[in-house]
Amino acid sequence: MNAETANGSYLEVANLVKYFGDDRAVDGISFGVPQGKFLTLLGPSGCGKTTTLMCIAGLHKPDAGDIRIGSNAVASVSRGEFMPPEKRDIGMVFQSYAIWPHMTVSQNVAYPLEIRKLDRSEIDDRVREAIRLVGLEDMAEKGATQLSGGQQQRAALARAIVSHPCLLLFDEPLSNLDLKLRERMRVELKRIQHEVGITSIYVTHDQAEALVMSDDIIVMSKGRIEQTGGPHAIYARPTNRYVSNFIGIANLLEGRVTRAGGDRGEIEVAQGESRLLAPCLLAEGLAEGDAAVLSVRPENIEAVKSKPSGPAVEGEVVQTVFLGNWLDCRVRWGEFEWKVQAHPREGLRTGDKVYVCLDPDHTLAVRP
Ligand SMILES: Nc1ncnc2c1ncn2[C@@H]1O[C@H](COP(=O)(O)OP(=O)(O)O)[C@@H](O)[C@H]1O
Numbered sequence: 527m528n529a530e531t532a533n534g535s536y537l538e539v540a541n542l543v544k545y546f547g548d549d550r551a552v553d554g555i556s557f558g559v560p561q562g563k564f565l566t567l568l569g570p571s572g573c574g575k576t577t578t579l580m581c582i583a584g585l586h587k588p589d590a591g592d593i594r595i596g597s598n599a600v601a602s603v604s605r606g607e608f609m610p611p612e613k614r615d616i617g618m619v620f621q622s623y624a625i626w627p628h629m630t631v632s633q634n635v636a637y638p639l640e641i642r643k644l645d646r647s648e649i650d651d652r653v654r655e656a657i658r659l660v661g662l663e664d665m666a667e668k669g670a671t672q673l674s675g676g677q678q679q680r681a682a683l684a685r686a687i688v689s690h691p692c693l694l695l696f697d698e699p700l701s702n703l704d705l706k707l708r709e710r711m712r713v714e715l716k717r718i719q720h721e722v723g724i725t726s727i728y729v730t731h732d733q734a735e736a737l738v739m740s741d742d743i744i745v746m747s748k749g750r751i752e753q754t755g756g757p758h759a760i761y762a763r764p765t766n767r768y769v770s771n772f773i774g775i776a777n778l779l780e781g782r783v784t785r786a787g788g789d790r791g792e793i794e795v796a797q798g799e800s801r802l803l804a805p806c807l808l809a810e811g812l813a814e815g816d817a818a819v820l821s822v823r824p825e826n827i828e829a830v831k832s833k834p835s836g837p838a839v840e841g842e843v844v845q846t847v848f849l850g851n852w853l854d855c856r857v858r859w860g861e862f863e864w865k866v867q868a869h870p871r872e873g874l875r876t877g878d879k880v881y882v883c884l885d886p887d888h889t890l891a892v893r894p
């Protein structure tokens with residue numbers, strides 16, 4: 527089951543649709559994951575992430591579309607094919623720890639191999655290896671209830687990888703942990719996935735988690751895909767307002783494209799009489815005259831006291847919050863407040879008249 531097919535994807539989902547009654551939970555999505563890569567489905571609660579994962583696992587039957595894992599068509603609605611979940615060779619880790627309290631860590635991890643009736647010595651070797659990978663050697667003979675939340679998730683992961691599945695599915699596995707532990711586990715989990723090299727699909731509503739862990743991210747909303755790309759591209763080059771707004775912090779202003787050529791152009795935005803013509807990077811598909819949204823991150827604009835030569839608007843500092851290495855500023859321009867991450871050295875104070883300057887390489891025009 528290790529075949530990678532012509533288009534390079536190990537897992538391929540094509541035009542997947544899943545209804546619950548009249549509610550279209552998954553509304554025709556397509557994506558692929560290359561062998562060994564880590565793909566994250568990112569989006570707010572209810573956007574269809576878990577449903578997509580369940581269709582891949584075989585725990586839901588799709589209403590339309592195809593799913594292929596390696597060289598196996600595991601679901602094809604048009605051809606009436608459906609492979610039951612136990613045949614799909616998939617490991618899963620969920621939000622709830624789902625390990626058995628009456629067993630030790632080793633017994634928990636060994637369980638999937640025991641039901642397959644492997645040799646004792648092979649079971650022992652594999653269990654030891656899985657427990658080592660997740661860093662639970664010292665806890666192997668402890669009862670599962672003696673583990674902390676983070677350790678329980680490690681045990682659940684060991685149990686998911688012990689049978690060497692072809693695919694790992696994660697559904698918000700860190701969301702029950704406190705922030706500190708969550709941050710540590712992100713890096714750990716990614717390290718383990720990289721070491722075992724199993725193609726993985728990870729579901730989360732937490733953008734930081736997605737940015738830290740993924741090779742690729744799919745941003746979803748209402749059962750559809752908004753954008754697909756690597757963490758850097760998703761953060762630096764969102765293509766529409768939804769993604770700009772969902773990932774990180776952005777200043778978003780409605781306007782119009784006034785010049786377009788290749789991936790560069792100019793966007794006009796206005797507040798009352800004040801107009802800004804900002805040279806920018808254009809999202810794919812935007813043409814001159816199109817309605818668009820100016821999108822720029824607080825760390826990519828400056829507020830300065832003397833008039834700059836480049837594109838800028840004049841505003842008034844209405845709030846400053848000192849955060850050590852930067853100053854979180856709000857600059858009012860008409861009805862709009864720019865969020866600016868200023869250097870404390872600028873010495874900005876509430877009431878100052880400043881110019882908000884935009885950098886053409888970090889100013890985006892995105893689809894509304
Ligand atoms: N078993 C189910 N029965 C009915 N509706 C469901 C079921 N599972 C999910 N839904 C609905 O499908 C939509 C997508 O849900 P889900 O895939 O769980 O979203 P997410 O994992 O992104 O939070 C939601 O509107 C949800 O209420």
Ligand SMILES: [Mg+2]
Nearest residue numbers: 572575576577
């Ligand atoms: Mg979910």
